[in-house]
Amino acid sequence: MTEHKSRILIVEDEVLIALSLKKMLEPTFAAETAHGYEEAKMLLSHKLFDLVLIDISLSGDKTGLDLALLINTNISIPFIFTTALTDPGTLEKVTNLRPSAYLSKPVEKVNLITAIHLALANEDATFKIELGKQIYYFQSKDFLFAEADHVYIEIHLKSGKNQILRTTMAYLEEVFPPKYFKRINRSTAVNPYHVSKIINDKLHIEDQIFKISKNF
Numbered sequence: 001m002t003e004h005k006s007r008i009l010i011v012e013d014e015v016l017i018a019l020s021l022k023k024m025l026e027p028t029f030a031a032e033t034a035h036g037y038e039e040a041k042m043l044l045s046h047k048l049f050d051l052v053l054i055d056i057s058l059s060g061d062k063t064g065l066d067l068a069l070l071i072n073t074n075i076s077i078p079f080i081f082t083t084a085l086t087d088p089g090t091l092e093k094v095t096n097l098r099p100s101a102y103l104s105k106p107v108e109k110v111n112l113i114t115a116i117h118l119a120l121a122n123e124d125a126t127f128k129i130e131l132g133k134q135i136y137y138f139q140s141k142d143f144l145f146a147e148a149d150h151v152y153i154e155i156h157l158k159s160g161k162n163q164i165l166r167t168t169m170a171y172l173e174e175v176f177p178p179k180y181f182k183r184i185n186r187s188t189a190v191n192p193y194h195v196s197k198i199i200n201d202k203l204h205i206e207d208q209i210f211k212i213s214k215n216f
Contacts, residue, residue, distance in 0.1 A: 006116075007032070007050050008025055008032070008049065009031075009034060009053065010053045011033075011034045011040045012082070014055075017105075021107065024107075024112055029116065036060050036062075038062070040067055044071070044075060048192050051077060052080075054099075056083040056090065057084070064081065064083070065094075068081070072097065072098070075179075077179070078119040081102045082104075083102075084104065084105040126138065127175070129167075131167055140180040141158075143156075143191045144191055145190040145194075146189045148168075149187075151166055152166055153169065158194070169187070180193065183216045184210055184213065185215075198212070
């Protein structure tokens with residue numbers, strides 16, 4: 001089975017620096033580059049990333065700070081700033097956007113890899129589902145998919161420790177982290193990060209195939 005590599009989007013307008021950062025990250029991570037705000041926005045709307053590495057001083061009307069605000073508002077994934085700017089005004093703006101880390105250029109590989117690992121570890125925190133007196137604990141990225149059968153839902157986990165819960169899909173939608181729990185039909189929800197391919201209305205996760213409903 002192919003090991004899942006965390007997907008990193010590098011947003012850097014200087015091509016040589018972007019390629020250097022990409023080389024630092026591979027093969028530990030699956031890295032992709034964008035050279036400005038609009039390109040990054042487009043990629044984030046069409047692909048799933050686990051973390052974004054953002055240069056604050058992007059060329060164009062929109063800066064890395066604008067991209068961070070977009071991520072906080074619409075996507076809610078961790079991001080790390082890279083910049084040569086260390087003046088108090090910039091630092092104050094950066095702090096208000098709550099990045100996972102702030103790395104000064106030139107970025108050293110060991111600092112970059114460490115910052116990404118820490119950011120991803122914090123993001124993959126354990127969450128809980130309370131059903132009456134029972135409390136179930138899950139890790140977001142361990143979740144593969146959920147299937148409903150009348151009043152029961154089976155939670156399928158990558159670890160193999162599946163759980164059968166007496167609850168509803170509507171309730172699970174409320175308590176699961178949204179980016180890891182997507183309904184694809186009335187009785188099925190999946191973790192988009194484990195989707196291997198989509199062909200027409202068929203979605204694949206490991207050896208399972210699910211039908212995507214037009215209503216979801």
